[in-house]
Amino acid sequence: MLHHALVTGASRGLGRAFARALAARKHDLVLVARSGEELEAIAIELRTAHGIQVETIPFDLAVMGAGQRLADELTARELEIDLLVNNAGFDVACLQHEYGIFGGHAGGNVIELLSRLE
Numbered sequence: 001m002l003h004h005a006l007v008t009g010a011s012r013g014l015g016r017a018f019a020r021a022l023a024a025r026k027h028d029l030v031l032v033a034r035s036g037e038e039l040e041a042i043a044i045e046l047r048t049a050h051g052i053q054v055e056t057i058p059f060d061l062a063v064m065g066a067g068q069r070l071a072d073e074l075t076a077r078e079l080e081i082d083l084l085v086n087n088a089g090f091d092v093a094c095l096q097h098e099y100g101i102f103g104g105h106a107g108g109n110v111i112e113l114l115s116r117l118e
Helices: 013-024 035-051 066-076 092-101 110-116
Strands: 002-008 028-031 054-058 079-085
Touching: 002 013, 013 028, 013 035, 013 079, 028 035, 035 054, 066 079
Parallel strands: 002 028, 002 079, 028 054
Antiparallel strands: none
C-alpha cells in the first residue's frame, strides 16, 4: 500500500491551498474534486514543483453513497490514507435530513452541539 494525504475539494480555494502546503512538505497526495481538468492541472503543478506522487479522483462527494465508493476506489488503487483534509462542500439541508438535530448545526455553534452529546 502507498501512503498518501487525501484532500477533498482540492481543485480550488482552501483545498488547493492545503494541497500545495502538503506538497511543499513532501506528502504524496490523493486529490478529490468534481472537476477533473482542474484536478489534473494542480496535480501536474505539484508533481513538477515538488517531485511527489499525486493521484487524482474526479468525484462528486455530494452523491449518496459517495464515501463508500471513494473508499472502494482507494482500495482498488492500493492507496492508504494517513492524513485527511476533508474540505469538500456540503449541503446543510441534506445533513439535517440525514442527521436530525446534529445536521442542523453544521454551520452553528460547535460547543452547543457537543454539549448535547453529554
